[in-house]
Amino acid sequence: MMAADLIVWHGPNTRSTGTVWLVEELGVPYELRKVDVFGGETREAEFLKINPAGKVPAIRHKGKTLTEMAAISLYLCDEFPKAGLAPAIGDPLRADYLYWSVFRPGVLEPAIVTKAQNLDVDPRTVGWGEWETVITLIETALEDGPYLLGERFSAADILIGGALGWLKHFKLMPDNPRIDDYITRLHARPAYARMQASNQ
Ligand SMILES: N[C@@H](CCC(=O)N[C@@H](CS)C(=O)NCC(=O)O)C(=O)O
Known part of the structure; x- marks a missing residue:
């Protein structure tokens, strides 16, 4: 069997679940290294x-190594455009x-970490502002459709929805019908279920 051109280093039940979910959505062959x-x-x-x-x-x-989940997401969606997870330049x-x-x-x-660890920061001096504002921005974006881009599912939903899913899991976010529905919708995706198998 030929070695996959794409290798993903993944820590089960960590932030890298989003990257595994993404490659499952892209439908490309990859080698998973746990x-x-x-x-x-x-740290080794x-x-x-x-x-x-x-x-x-x-x-x-x-042959090129890349880290940082958002950079990985932007890169892979451009490398594998057929999956349609990123609107093309000009769209x-x-x-x-x-x-x-x-x-x-x-x-x-940073807003999640500030809230979870009860850090005392002046919202005017940090780049992410207040928790309520951050959540309201997401909630407002979901007014126009089931996904952040309206009717179109994209890799941005994996990045944002993935973090919201963790927030719910760790009970860091109060009930919010629109965001709760969004998380349920995302978790119903077959690629999400395939990603979960990689956490075993
Ligand atoms: N800035 C990184 C953060 C990734 C991250 O926080 N990964 C955690 C897992 S949730 C990790 O690998 N921690 C291991 C360690 O610090 O030793 C990204 O956006 O990809």
């Missing part, structure tokens, strides 16, 4: 050669797609 994050493997010399930051996800494609939805893809690490992630 990393024991909770056992400390990400062998893994640090792959990602010196000591974090999953990481991918290797065409008016491209702007929203880029906005939400960058929103995950730039705004949502």
Whole structure:
């Protein structure tokens, strides 16, 4: 059997679930390399050669290693455009797609950590603002359709919806009918179920 051109380093039940979900949605062959994050493997010399930051996800494609889940998502959707997970350059939805893809690490992630760890920050001096604002922005985007881009599912839903799913799981977010429906809709996707198998 030929080696897959795409390798995904994944720590079961960590942020890299989003990358596995993405490649399952893309429907491309890949080799899954599991990393024991909770056992400390990400801090070992062998893994640090792959990602010196000591974090999953990481991918290797065409001999090039890439880390950071949002960068990986943007890269893979452009490399595998047939899956239609990214509006093409020139499509008016491209702007929203880029906005939400960058929103995950730039705004949502730090807002989650600030809230979860009860950190005291001045919302005017940090780049992500207040928790309520962040959630309202997502809720408002979902007014126009089942997904962040309206009727169109995209890789941005995996980035944002993936984080929201973790928030619900860890009971960090109160009930919110629109966001709860969104998470349920995303979790019903066959690719999401296939990703869950990789967590075993
Ligand atoms: N900035 C990274 C964060 C990824 C991340 O936080 N990964 C965690 C798993 S949830 C990790 O690998 N932690 C292992 C460690 O710090 O040793 C991204 O967006 O991809």
